[in-house]
Structures are given as C-alpha cells and as structure tokens.
C-alpha cells in the first residue's frame with residue numbers, strides 16, 4: 001500500500017501513476033467542480049447519455065415493436081447479468097428492478113417465509129429505509145422485529161431469523177465481513193439480506209465466494225445509473241428456486257405473454273421482478289456500466305480507500321472528528337466527519353466548487369468515486385475545507401438556509 005500523499009506535489013505524482021486516470025474522460029463533469037458526492041448520486045457517464053438517446057429514438061421510431069426489436073423485454077435481465085460480473089455473482093443471479101426499499105421487502109419476506117425462527121433483525125444505525133421495511137414487514141407478517149445495537153448482527157445470527165444488514169454503513173462507511181457473517185448464519189440457520197447500496201461499484205465484492213445468498217443494492221451511487229435509477233436484486237442460483245416473490249407480478253412470470261391466470265415464476269433472480277421495467281432509466285444504467293466495466297475492481301477499491309485515507313489524514317491535521325474507521329480494510333468508499341456546523345460548511349464548500357453532503361444531525365460525508373476523482377482534487381478540497389473552517393466563512397445567512405435534500 002502506497003503511503004498517503006503528504007503534499008500537493010505527491011498528490012500529483014499519485015495522479016500520474018493512477019491506472020484508472022483515463023476513465024475520467026468517460027464522464028460528463030462540469031468544469032471547476034470537485035464531485036465528492038458519487039456515494040449519493042454518481043455523475044453522468046457519456047455512455048449513459050448515448051444509450052438514453054438511443055432508447056428515445058427506439059421509442060419514437062420502433063414504438064411498441066421496440067420491446068422485441070430493441071430487446072427491451074430482456075434489458076433488466078441482461079443488465080443484471082452485467083451487474084453480476086461486478087459483484088462476484090453468476091449470470092442469472094441478478095435482476096434489475098424497483099427500488100432498494102421494495103427489493104429489501106421482497107427478499108426479507110421470501111426468506112422469512114422459510115425461516116427457522118420467525119423474526120426479523122436490523123441494527124439501530126442502519127439506513128432508515130432498512131429499519132422501516134423490517135418494521136413494516138413485521139407488522140404485516142406478525143414476525144417479531146428486533147432492533148439490534150450497532151454491530152449486533154453477528155451475535156443475533158444465533159437466533160436463526162432474517163437479518164437486513166448493510167455491507168457498508170451509510171454514515172460511517174464501516175464494512176461488514178460478508179464471508180464471516182454468512183458462515184455464522186449458516187451455522188445457525190439464519191439468513192442475511194445484504195444492502196449493497198454503498199458497496200456496489202466501489203468495493204471488490206465477491207458475493208458467491210463469500211457465501212452470500214440474498215442482496216439488494218442501488219445503481220445511482222457508484223454505478224452512476226442516474227437519479228432514481230432502478231435497483232437490483234441478487235439471489236444465489238442455489239437458493240432462488242426455493243424462494244417465492246411476495247409481490248408476484250406478471251414480469252416475474254415464466255411466460256408473461258401467455259396471460260396465464262396462475263403464477264409460475266421465472267428462473268433465477270428474475271422471479272423477483274414484479275412489474276414493467278423502466279426502460280429509459282435502464283438504458284441510462286446500461287450505458288453507465290460501461291464506465292466501470294473492464295476496470296480492475298481491486299484497483300477501484302484500492303483507489304477509493306487511498307483517497308479516503310488522504311481525506312482522513314488531512315481531517316486529522318485539522319483536528320476534526322472522524323466517524324469512519326481509519327483502517328482502510330474496514331472502510332468503504334466514503335469518509336464521514338462530525339462537524340456540528342456541517343450544513344453551512346457543506347454549502348460554503350459547494351460555493352467553492354467542492355460538493356459533499358450532510359446527514360443530520362452533524363455528519364459531513366465525502367465520497368471517493370475512483371473512476372473520475374484525482375488525488376490532487378481531494379488535496380485541494382481539503383485545503384478549501386481548512387480555509388472555510390479557519391476563516392468561519394461558512395457563517396453567512398445564505399449558507400444556513402436549509403434545502404429539502406441535504
């Protein structure tokens with residue numbers, strides 16, 4: 001592992017030796033912006049714009065025929081297969097569909113239907129949607145819902161229920177050891193539904209090798225699929241035939257155009273499709289994936305962590321309190337700092353072209369998308385933060401006005 005750059009000159013050297021540097025040209029990025037929010041909404045790859053334009057043309061010219069002639073009917077599955085290659089899964093184990101929230105519900109309900117213990121578990125610092133889905137499914141199914149302390153999943157697996165667990169925590173970026181959790185789950189007849197939202201496209205995931213059976217994740221963060229891009233479902237090929245989709249729509253049917261009154265599921269993860277796939281968004285995602293495909297995911301992960309380590313070192317020098325683990329192996333692609341006046345600080349950074357995000361009550365997050373960021377950019381962003389904090393230039397009325405999305 002290379003040491004963290006200690007100067008701007010060293011950051012420049014790291015950029016010159018960066019094996020991913022050429023990929024920046026695959027993105028449409030505005031001039032003068034250092035985009036540290038790829039963990040929230042990735043920027044548009046050029047391929048996304050091209051595939052969206054092509055899908056619009058197919059819509060206008062091919063009309064309804066394009067379901068066949070442009071291959072729309074299989075796009076969710078084909079895109080799922082490409083995504084599978086990026087998370088260490090096999091063809092047929094991933095389908096693109098719905099949102100993470102809906103997919104967590106479907107997978108947790110399917111796992112619960114055959115659980116050894118009729119109970120759902122979720123840690124109290126999980127992303128809120130994961131907690132709401134567990135509570136909602138508990139209310140509907142009558143399953144017991146247990147809220148675990150942060151980090152309490154491993155112990156809870158002994159009870160043998162169904163756990164919803166992030167592979168990378170949305171706030172701290174703490175990474176869970178998927179393989180160790182899965183070994184423990186299997187020992188006790190428990191099942192884990194992994195939320196891969198903050199892991200996909202930035203970590204070198206090996207779902208199959210790690211024994212993961214069920215997962216959902218989003219595609220608008222490090223996969224750069226676009227705002228509201230559809231999410232994905234992963235189900236191992238071994239488990240899929242044993243599971244029933246609790247929202248069995250016609251698109252999960254083996255022959256949707258047979259218009260059979262009785263449900264017969266498709267094979268693999270595709271049985272977790274429910275309704276008509278959002279073709280325009282899928283087209284954008286399918287083009288966006290080209291920006292990541294062919295990259296060495298070990299290099300992608302290493303660069304994200306190296307940029308994070310640089311940010312953490314600079315933050316430490318400023319005396320800031322880090323919420324993220326300092327050890328690279330324990331951290332995903334983002335870094336969170338605790339800054340009580342975080343909201344106006346983020347606005348003041350944006351005014352200088354450095355985009356980050358704020359998570360109430362006091363967390364400022366910086367995402368390190370490795371495909372388009374540079375070491376120099378992160379170095380300069382840290383300079384901007386240091387200057388804003390030292391001068392207190394964040395304390396101006398325009399930076400305090402709260403928008404709906406932070």
Ligand SMILES: Cc1ncc(COP(=O)(O)O)c(C=O)c1O
Pocket residue numbers: 098099100101102127129130166170195197198218231
């Ligand atoms: C960890 C995590 N899970 C779930 C979600 C919600 O996903 P969706 O809006 O697709 O339901 C998010 C959104 O940012 C997230 O960060």
